[in-house]
Amino acid sequence: MTRALYHTSQDLLFTAQVTHTREHEVALDATALYPEAGGQAADTGSLRWTDGSGEARQASVTHSRKEKATGLIWHTLNGDVPPIGTPVTGEVDAERRWRHSQRHSAEHLLAQAFVRVNPAFTVDAVNMTGPECTLDLRGDPADVHVRAAEALLRETLGRTDLTLETPVVPDHDLHQYPLRRDATVSGDVRLVIFRDGQGEPFDVSACGGTHVPRAGMSAPVVVLRTERVRGGVTRVTFMAGEEAAAHLSGVYADTRKLAVGFSVPVEQVPQRVQALTDSHAALQAQLDALHAAHARTLRDAAPTETYGTVTLRPVTLPDPAGLLPALTDLKPGEVVIAVTEGGRCGIASAHPDVNAGGVLRAALTASGGKGGGRPDLAQGSTPDTAAFTRAVRETLLATA
Numbered sequence: 001m002t003r004a005l006y007h008t009s010q011d012l013l014f015t016a017q018v019t020h021t022r023e024h025e026v027a028l029d030a031t032a033l034y035p036e037a038g039g040q041a042a043d044t045g046s047l048r049w050t051d052g053s054g055e056a057r058q059a060s061v062t063h064s065r066k067e068k069a070t071g072l073i074w075h076t077l078n079g080d081v082p083p084i085g086t087p088v089t090g091e092v093d094a095e096r097r098w099r100h101s102q103r104h105s106a107e108h109l110l111a112q113a114f115v116r117v118n119p120a121f122t123v124d125a126v127n128m129t130g131p132e133c134t135l136d137l138r139g140d141p142a143d144v145h146v147r148a149a150e151a152l153l154r155e156t157l158g159r160t161d162l163t164l165e166t167p168v169v170p171d172h173d174l175h176q177y178p179l180r181r182d183a184t185v186s187g188d189v190r191l192v193i194f195r196d197g198q199g200e201p202f203d204v205s206a207c208g209g210t211h212v213p214r215a216g217m218s219a220p221v222v223v224l225r226t227e228r229v230r231g232g233v234t235r236v237t238f239m240a241g242e243e244a245a246a247h248l249s250g251v252y253a254d255t256r257k258l259a260v261g262f263s264v265p266v267e268q269v270p271q272r273v274q275a276l277t278d279s280h281a282a283l284q285a286q287l288d289a290l291h292a293a294h295a296r297t298l299r300d301a302a303p304t305e306t307y308g309t310v311t312l313r314p315v316t317l318p319d320p321a322g323l324l325p326a327l328t329d330l331k332p333g334e335v336v337i338a339v340t341e342g343g344r345c346g347i348a349s350a351h352p353d354v355n356a357g358g359v360l361r362a363a364l365t366a367s368g369g370k371g372g373g374r375p376d377l378a379q380g381s382t383p384d385t386a387a388f389t390r391a392v393r394e395t396l397l398a399t400a
Contacts, residue, residue: 001071003030006210007166007190012045012092018082020072026081027072032092035064035073039126040104040209045092047075049082057082061090097210102241103128105164105211105218108192110238111135112180112203113153117145123181124233131243135236136229143226146236150223162194162202162215177204212241220244288321295322296329299336307396310335310351314389320344327377337392339385345369346379347392359395366391 005014012032020027026047036042042064051057059079066073082088107126114121120139127134141149156162169177171186183189183206192207194215202215212218222244229235239247252266258273259266295317302315313336315326326338327348335354339345347363349356360378364371367387371380382388 002028002066002073004073004208005030005032006034006043007168007208010213012094012097014090016088016090018084018086018088020074021081021084022074024078024081025074025076027067027074028088028090031064031073031075032090033061033064033073033075034092034097034100034210035066036129037066038104038207038209039107039128040100041129043092043097043100043210045090047077047082047088047090049086049088051082098212099131099241099243100128101210101212102218102243103131103133104207104209105194105215106221106238106240107133107135108180108203108205108207108211109153109157109162109194109215109218110149110221110223110236111137113149113156114141114145114236115180116152117141117149121145121149131239131247132224132237133240135238136233137236138232139234140232141226141234141236146223146226150221153221154219156202157216157219157221160196160202160215162196164211164213164215165191165193165195166211167191167193174206177201180205217241220248222248291319291321292325294318295326295338298322299326299338305393307393308399309333310354310396312337312393312396314338314392316340316385323379327379335396337389339382339389341385343369343381343383343385344379345371345382345385345388346373346377348377349375353399354396359392362395363388363391 014032016028016030018026019029033043033045045061046058047061048058057080059077061075062078063076064073107128111123114137118139121137121141124138125136168188168190171189174183174189180203189206190208191204192211193201193204195201218240221238221240224237227235255266255269259269262272264272299313299315302313305312311334315338317326317338317340320340320342323338323344323346327336327346330336330348330350332350334350336348347356347360355375357373357375357378360371360373360380364380364382367382367384369380369382373379
């Protein structure tokens with residue numbers, strides 16, 4: 001079993017001894033490198049030692065994992081593996097550890113803020129392996145609840161000095177602590193408590209992860225978005241600490257550039273974007289109407305061909321946007337085939353004996369295309385519009 005030094009100390013330098021080896025992995029009798037668990041990513045760092053000839057050696061630690069059956073923490077090394085019994089000096093990547101600690105503390109604090117908004121908002125799952133962390137909540141929080149939790153936490157972190165305590169208590173004493181949710185482990189349980197200066201706990205959770213010594217060090221905690229991921233579970237995506245601050249700074253800088261381009265203050269960018277969106281939608285509607293009118297004009301001006309009782313109008317359109325309008329509102333007994341330069345194609349039939357879907361499928365088979373549709377209207381695409389048109393004519397000629 002490996003002693004977890006990260007449970008009792010913030011020290012990123014440690015000494016230990018190799019107890020087991022396995023290909024590119026080593027297990028130590030003690031380690032400050034946190035193994036991936038509880039939604040938190042593993043620490044990385046390095047191990048240094050002296051080999052049998054007295055030469056100094058070093059290897060990078062790229063991952064750590066805990067073996068549940070034995071309690072051993074295995075470290076994946078990029079480099080030589082020291083033999084069993086070797087004393088090593090380990091060092092944790094401080095920057096990575098700090099980011100992970102900020103994320104994990106923020107997860108606890110944000111989850112507690114949701115519980116205080118509504119006790120029904122309980123945690124289903126968490127993930128803090130990247131800058132965008134997630135908190136899966138039951139209880140169907142609406143946007144108003146999300147904003148309330150975010151505001152409550154912002155006020156708490158800004159006005160209250162919450163300090164970290166990590167006592168280890170026997171499971172039969174857990175009833176003495178206001179746990180946010182029941183512990184899933186037994187025996188001696190490590191608690192993570194953020195408590196104010198008057199001794200009042202803000203959050204108490206059973207947790208083996210790493211955390212910042214003061215809750216305010218995880219600020220700001222910013223909710224980016226929410227989404228329903230499955231029945232009764234809403235995913236809250238958030239960022240915390242320096243990663244959140246850098247993200248918000250970048251978003252503001254980009255928004256400022258937009259504001260300068262729009263010649264409006266930053267706070268008016270949403271209204272300006274909405275106005276442009278509305279204008280674009282109106283112009284698109286006008287363009288669609290022009291495409292439709294143009295396509296029908298081209299169709300009606302196209303020369304007709306006669307195949308028995310069928311009157312065929314073949315038309316080539318300059319834009320795919322005109323395809324559907326050209327295939328609707330046909331004269332009784334008429335069949336229209338329409339193609340575009342990009343390979344879009346379609347058939348419409350107002351003749352009782354011509355099945356547009358059947359004719360289209362036959363023509364697409366002959367021209368290497370794909371598509372389908374109803375007896376009165378069918379669409380597709382083909383790499384050879386000339387072959388498609390020719391195949392339609394041959395089909396109509398065969399049935400005339």
